[in-house]
Amino acid sequence: MANSRPHRSNRDSILRALSIAIGIAVNFLCAFVVYRVDLPIYMDSVGTIAIAALGGSFPGIAVAVATNIACTLFNPEAVYFGIVNALIAIFTVWHVRSKSSHNAKNITEYILSVGIISGVLSAIIQWWLLGGPQNESVATLMDSLELSVGVTEFSAFLTINILLNIFDKALCTLVALGILKIIPQTIRTGIRNSGWKQRPLTDAEISGMGLRALHTSHSLRTRMTVMLVAIAVILSAIMTWLEVRLYFTSEIQEKTGNAENAARFAASVVDPDRIDDYLKNGEEAPGYKETEDLLYKIRANASGVEYLYVLKVGEEGSTFIFDLDTKVRDGFFEDVDGYEPGDFVPLEEEFKPYLDDLLSGKLIEPIESKGAWNWVITSYYPIYDKKGHFICYAGADASVNFVSLSMQDFMLRIVLIMVGIITVILAGGLLMTRYYMVYPINSIAFCVDRFIRAGDDQAQLDESVRKLRSIDVRTDDEIEVLYHSVCNMAVNQTEQIRSIRRFSDSTAKMQDGLIITMADLVENRDSDTGAHIQKTSAYVRIIVEGLKKKGYYVEKITPKFISDVVRSAPLHDVGKINIPDNVLNKPGKLTPEEYEIIKTHTTAGKLIMEKAISTVKGENYLKEARNMAAYHHERWDGKGYPEGLHGEVIPLSARIMAVADVFDALTSPRVYKPAFELSKALEMIQEGSGTQFDPKCVEVLMDSLPEVKAILNKYNQIV
Numbered sequence: 018m019a020n021s022r023p024h025r026s027n028r029d030s031i032l033r034a035l036s037i038a039i040g041i042a043v044n045f046l047c048a049f050v051v052y053r054v055d056l057p058i059y060m061d062s063v064g065t066i067a068i069a070a071l072g073g074s075f076p077g078i079a080v081a082v083a084t085n086i087a088c089t090l091f092n093p094e095a096v097y098f099g100i101v102n103a104l105i106a107i108f109t110v111w112h113v114r115s116k117s118s119h120n121a122k123n124i125t126e127y128i129l130s131v132g133i134i135s136g137v138l139s140a141i142i143q144w145w146l147l148g149g150p151q152n153e154s155v156a157t158l159m160d161s162l163e164l165s166v167g168v169t170e171f172s173a174f175l176t177i178n179i180l181l182n183i184f185d186k187a188l189c190t191l192v193a194l195g196i197l198k199i200i201p202q203t204i205r206t207g208i209r210n211s212g213w214k215q216r217p218l219t220d221a222e223i224s225g226m227g228l229r230a231l232h233t234s235h236s237l238r239t240r241m242t243v244m245l246v247a248i249a250v251i252l253s254a255i256m257t258w259l260e261v262r263l264y265f266t267s268e269i270q271e272k273t274g275n276a277e278n279a280a281r282f283a284a285s286v287v288d289p290d291r292i293d294d295y296l297k298n299g300e301e302a303p304g305y306k307e308t309e310d311l312l313y314k315i316r317a318n319a320s321g322v323e324y325l326y327v328l329k330v331g332e333e334g335s336t337f338i339f340d341l342d343t344k345v346r347d348g349f350f351e352d353v354d355g356y357e358p359g360d361f362v363p364l365e366e367e368f369k370p371y372l373d374d375l376l377s378g379k380l381i382e383p384i385e386s387k388g389a390w391n392w393v394i395t396s397y398y399p400i401y402d403k404k405g406h407f408i409c410y411a412g413a414d415a416s417v418n419f420v421s422l423s424m425q426d427f428m429l430r431i432v433l434i435m436v437g438i439i440t441v442i443l444a445g446g447l448l449m450t451r452y453y454m455v456y457p458i459n460s461i462a463f464c465v466d467r468f469i470r471a472g473d474d475q476a477q478l479d480e481s482v483r484k485l486r487s488i489d490v491r492t493d494d495e496i497e498v499l500y501h502s503v504c505n506m507a508v509n510q511t512e513q514i515r516s517i518r519r520f521s522d523s524t525a526k527m528q529d530g531l532i533i534t535m536a537d538l539v540e541n542r543d544s545d546t547g548a549h550i551q552k553t554s555a556y557v558r559i560i561v562e563g564l565k566k567k568g569y570y571v572e573k574i575t576p577k578f579i580s581d582v583v584r585s586a587p588l589h590d591v592g593k594i595n596i597p598d599n600v601l602n603k604p605g606k607l608t609p610e611e612y613e614i615i616k617t618h619t620t621a622g623k624l625i626m627e628k629a630i631s632t633v634k635g636e637n638y639l640k641e642a643r644n645m646a647a648y649h650h651e652r653w654d655g656k657g658y659p660e661g662l663h664g665e666v667i668p669l670s671a672r673i674m675a676v677a678d679v680f681d682a683l684t685s686p687r688v689y690k691p692a693f694e695l696s697k698a699l700e701m702i703q704e705g706s707g708t709q710f711d712p713k714c715v716e717v718l719m720d721s722l723p724e725v726k727a728i729l730n731k732y733n734q735i736v
Contacts, residue, residue: 029211033072036208040064040080043196045087047189052092057152058185061088061095062105062135067193069109071200072208075441075448077106082437094147097430099437101138105131105186128190132183140178144171146429155181212452214492215460223456225463237458241450249439249446253432260431272321272415273383273394279319280398283411286311287327287339289402292409295338296329299358312341316413324393324414326355327400330375334363338409378407385417392417457490461500464488468507475518478511548732549681554586555728556677556718563717564673570713573669578641582670585642589649589674592622619659622646644668649675654708665711672711676702676718679709684729695729 041064048061061084069077081102088095108131116123143151150156155177162173197205210217287308294302300309316325327339340355356362364372367386374381375397383396393414400408464485471477485507490500561582565574593601596618600611607615626643648662648671655663667675683698693701699719706715718725 029207032204032207033076033211036068036072037076037079037083040068040076041083041087043067044080044084047192048084048088048095049091052088055152055154057154057158057181058188059098059182060185060189061085062102062186062189063192063196065102065106066109066189067196069106070113070193071197071205073212073448074107074110075212075444076208077110078103078441078444081106082441085437094151096437097142097146097433098139100433100440101135101142103437103440104138105135108134124190124194128187129183131190132186133179135186136179136182137175139182140171140175142433143178144174146433150174150178212448213456214452215457215488215490218456218460222460222463237455241454242447245443245446245450249443253435253439257431257435269394269417272417273396275319275321276383276394276396276413276415277398279315279322279325279413279415280396280411282315283312283325283327283413284398284400286315287400287409287411289400289408292329292338292400296336296359305358309339309341312339316341319413319415321415322413323416324412326412327409328412329409330364330372332372332376334361336361375410378410453492453494454496457488457492457496457500460488461485461490461503465503465507468510473514473518475511475515478514482507482511549590549685550587552681552685552728552732553589553674553677554583556680556725557586557673558583559721559724559728560673560676560714560717563721564713567713567717569717570669578670581641582645582673585639585645585670586674586677588622588626588642589645589678590618590622591625591642591646592618592620594625595621616650616658619647619650641668641670644670645674647671649678651675652709653711657709667711669711673714676710676714679705680718680725695726 043064044061047063048059051058051060062081065077065081065084068080082099085095085097085099085102109127112123112127112130113119143149150159155174158177159170159173162168162177163170166173168176288304291302291304295305295308298305300306312325312327316322319325323343325339325341326337328335328337337356337360338358340357340360342355365386367384368375371381371384378399378401380399381397383394385394386392393416395412395414397410397412399410402408464481467484468478468481471481482504486504488500490497558579561574561579564570565579596615600607600614603611623643623646626639626646630639630643645668647659648667651657651660651662651667651671652675653664653667653672655661680698680702683693683701684695686692699722702710702715702718706712
């Protein structure tokens with residue numbers, strides 16, 4: 018059996034891995050088919066729903082995210098919807114666990130819920146990240162709805178997308194249910210239990226652990242969850258920041274290079290010998306328009322370059338020779354005309370540190386400048402005439418605003434991808450935490466608590482050990498070592514208690530034997546009390562157990578009290594050892610003096626028991642023997658001896674013995690009288706209820722006649 022468990026665990030793990038692979042394949046094939054035929058649905062959630070319902074959160078989320086990554090082979094935008102598919106997996110697991118039955122109503126609720134969730138999220142991603150609907154049919158429906166109803170574009174798109182997702186998820190759910198029905202129950206059970214590193218717990222046991230965690234200030238599951246979430250968020254933020262930073266740096270470098278190339282190309286198409294003519298005559302100068310057209314072409318082919326111009330730099334500012342008109346692009350630039358040839362512009366602050374180099378015609382590093390409405394990188398390239406004289410500069414401005422907008426789009430894409438991946442990692446981490454730490458530790462703690470509560474009850478101790486060993490923790494780490502150590506400790510403790518109990522039982526039997534021997538010594542001196550100690554002990558047991566059944570004296574009558582009273586009963590007349598034989602066995606009526614001597618057996622018995630208590634470490638056991646020996650002749654009305662105690666002031670054990678002792682005396686023959694019939698004896702006991710005897714003890718004796726008759730028959734009494 019021990020060897021089969023690891024084998025079964027390995028088989029179940031293989032089944033789970035295989036189910037994840039099959040789920041991804043099913044999703045991929047379904048999504049590929051509908052994509053190729055250009056249907057406005059996805060069908061990429063069939064495997065996600067089936068595996069999530071079958072194996073839980075981690076397998077479902079893994080299938081969801083891996084599916085969308087795989088689908089980038091035919092649809093590059095699919096990766097951004099991984100988080101949507103992951104949420105479908107999470108919702109599926111929650112729905113399966115929270116619903117006791119899976120009827121048509123619950124399935125319909127599930128389809129509507131998951132359809133609305135995925136519809137809203139996918140619409141937001143398409144609209145704000147991808148620029149709108151990704152399917153032409155959806156775009157056409159959106160336009161029709163917008164015109165016919167008069168809603169906004171996004172409202173129309175959102176409505177259509179939700180309806181399509183509800184239809185899509187309905188198809189996916191029905192197919193997933195069909196797949197689940199054809200999977201054999203043994204395989205489904207194996208996949209469902211594949212994560213367990215111990216005996217699988219029932220829902221009730223898991224709920225019990227949850228209730229137990231409520232009594233702790235910080236449960237292990239909560240701490241691990243918070244830690245994993247924090248790590249996932251921090252790692253996601255760091256990786257996103259690094260990716261964005263690298264992207265921004267790369268884009269800036271690219272735009273800087275584009276600006277430098279544009280400036281250099283612009284310098285190559287400008288004729289330096291005609292600069293003065295261009296400044297004087299502007300667009301009327303020969304070759305000006307042709308050169309301007311070439312500059313427009315250069316700018317059009319330079320990504321990110323918004324401004325392209327040629328100018329002369331002076332002490333106070335720059336004079337423009339060429340300056341291309343600027344068109345609106347991405348909402349950052351207004352549609353404005355460029356400067357005319359000869360227009361003068363004061364020198365900007367960013368360029369003043371480079372003024373000497375600019376005046377001498379040196380090649381300077383690109384300059385970054387920020388204005389109220391624009392953020393650009395400027396590159397200047399000097400233009401020389403044939404003799405090598407510096408004439409002017411060709412300048413190009415690349416917009417960093419465009420880079421910032423691209424970076425925001427890039428960051429959103431990265432975040433969507435990272436969230437999907439982090440969700441898989443987080444689900445896997447939580448799965449490992451639950452099955453490798455939370456469940457084993459809580460299971461061990463629960464069984465240890467049960468073991469502690471068992472106290473010295475051997476049957477409960479044995480059952481606790483069986484429960485503990487049935488957990489079968491197999492995490493292959495320190496927790497498994499701890500588990501085996503706890504098991505060994507519990508087994509050893511149980512066996513030690515068993516040995517102690519055997520020794521205690523042997524000691525108790527020896528004590529009982531000594532008690533019976535002592536009682537027999539006394540009884541053998543009394544000529545007419547045959548089997549008195551056996552019968553009174555039996556009657557005492559009947560009465561004390563009857564009181565417990567009726568709920569009388571609940572606080573007093575414990576299992577230990579019952580044991581002490583029954584075991585002590587034979588010693589109630591131990592004081593008769595001091596009574597002379599001629600008084601103890603006198604056949605006739607006792608004189609008043611002789612009766613007073615007989616009465617001393619109660620005080621003598623009390624002294625004997627107190628000496629035993631002071632000598633033997635057993636006061637809790639012998640104190641009831643003392644009470645019974647001293648006070649079993651006290652009366653409920655206070656007219657008894659030796660102290661005249663009354664009511665509940667008389668110890669309960671003595672009140673019980675009083676009824677048992679008198680009843681046995683009435684039903685047994687004596688040298689001075691025959692035995693009374695049972696009915697007469699019971700009548701006399703009943704008459705003494707509330708005067709001589711505790712009424713509750715009498716009530717119990719009367720209600721236990723079958724047991725009483727059995728005792729009388731056993732000792733050959735006539736009933």
